[in-house]
Amino acid sequence: MIKNISIFIAFSCIFLNAISLDTKNCISNYADNKSLRLLKQKIEEKKNLGIRIYGDSHIAADFFPNTLRTLFFKTNALGFVYAIQPKYQQNSNLTYEFKNFEILNSQTSKNINYPLGGVIANALKKNAYIVIDTKLSSKKFNVGFIFKSPSNDYAFMIKDENNKTYKLKSKKNKWSYKEIELDFPFKITALAKDAKLGGYIIYNKNKNNLFLDTLAINGAKSNLWKEWNLKVSKEELKILKQDLIILAYGTNDALYNNFDKKTFKYDLKKFIHILKQINKNAVFIIISPPTIKEPNSHFFAIRKSLYEIAKEEKALIFDMHSFMKDNKGKDYWISQKLSLKDVHLSIKGYEVMAKKMYQDLIKTLNAVH
Template identity: 40%
Template sequence: MKTLQNSIFFALILMLFYGCNILPYPKQNQTFSAIFLGDSHIATDDMASGFKNELFDKINSPGFATALLPKYHLNSEISYQNNGFEILNSQNNNNAKKYGFCGVNALAKDSGASIELDAKNFNTLFNFQISFIGDISIIDDTKKSYKISNNTQNFKSESLKLKFPIKIIANKKNTTISNYKITTNTPIYVSSCGINGASSGLYKKWQINKNDLNYDLVVIAYGTNDAFNDNLDEAKFYQNLKELITIIKSANKNAKILLLSPPPTPKPKFTNVKNMIKKLAKDEKTLFYDIEDFINKTGSKTKWIEQGLSQKDIHLTRQGYKKVGENIAKTLKNKILK
């Protein structure tokens, strides 16, 4: 693990961030997990990748993954092959009765529909947790077959010991898969849960269980799409994020929470959104990181575009997101590691 001297359990204090949170880092045989929740800036896992690559020489678990990936989304740890499942996205206002954590369902259009998962960077047995409704069979690389069912109307998680590649088969039409969590017994991983177009209240469509928020660090990155609403109810925006923080704290009192203000957006409400996120971080004593401030300190939006780090619209490039993730990690480290 990079620069972690003598494998000591470090406590990192962020002077750039509000609050008094202390973020633990693992020594040998200890664990670390983080998840980035957000909108299109998180829909690929580039920011999370920059973060984890700066902190760790190697991760040992894929971590969290949605059942399938909507268009323009990316998970660099997991590859998918879909045969007969429909992707239902909580952002698209379709007719799914409910969504699991992260808001992306895979619905079997008929019995026999299948999803094949692979993680080429990992070659070991994993604790494979799947959240689903219905009846499924699973076959892994050892050729063992498992059948599990959940006949309730709520998502339920089942855990198996599996090795990639993994094939998941729906035994009944309308079987619905929400997500996976794939870990070792002492996991180190950083995952993403982002949806294009998501705004601050999208999580209210999701069924969130206590286990869904079992992370050392939860990063919340909403605000860009809210800023596009000229009639934004600022009090509601603030309350949406505050309620999400309350859910996280209730599920996991030990989780550290980091609020990100979004990259610069040419919309009148952007400054209001950024200031409310900053205020909320102070009020709730969470960590805070200002992406616009980092971009300005390392040039400007214009220079980031010239350097291939930002697109001309509201988005950064993949390299730009990785650079932000790396800087978040560097900020954490450099405040304690002299």
């Protein structure tokens, strides 16, 4: 049995804001036992365990993911992070300060050559800057920069806490990748107008890495990945492998009138296939969204489609709606300040939901022989 889970479950059975985690398991298991055993071993050993969540606003604010981080391990790496966080989004382990950069977002600005994740920081003028610091205890990391220059000249200068300086240069308008060992905080200065950053990959080189990163954007639908440069994205995916991949889409798909089940399933399954090519032994968890009460939504059609995808792709599926229903439903969650009146949960609601998913995942893994 995975260590400390019995203590966790005993604690979790206490009512949290009148919500009980001790309901039926809300994870349905369609995965193969080999992958589940490998994941269980990784979680027990807490060595080189990588978890990634792709999703929408339920993930982008980082309340749900950060609760999972504290439950899985003591984070010692950051994985992939955006160059700058879009509005209403955050990474709980990082702080950003910037000037004269604009954010290009694949959810709102289409037909741009986006790298993995679909967020670009574009320098509006020369000497635009970004300062990044980490809240983790360690301050020395290998930092990989995804960047692009408007010319064949240098695009950025990097200066870290020890005043070590580096310059980044790429071929004109070609996404490039460069890794540098840096001490946080560090400052990135644009050496040209329209120099672009597509994110960072931050990890411990040649050491143990325990990270849970997120590629989530407010308003994202399940086909958002189609806005990303697939060739570039695949190269980025190869840098850090994941053992557990969580897909949290469906809410925004459910709210659009032009929902087509066949297209929805095809797009999400194709994305899963792309991720499986790079992470062959990874376990996938599909998250079915929390309860949606908006009239004319396609919520139940989406929920049914996600279950079908989980079965067809041999994944786990965690049903947020089922957990809410087992605890008196959305109106009760609203009364307990665990849910907003729209499609979102409250901060506390996301924390409770993450604890439930973690508990049910551990139960599922412990049942595998």
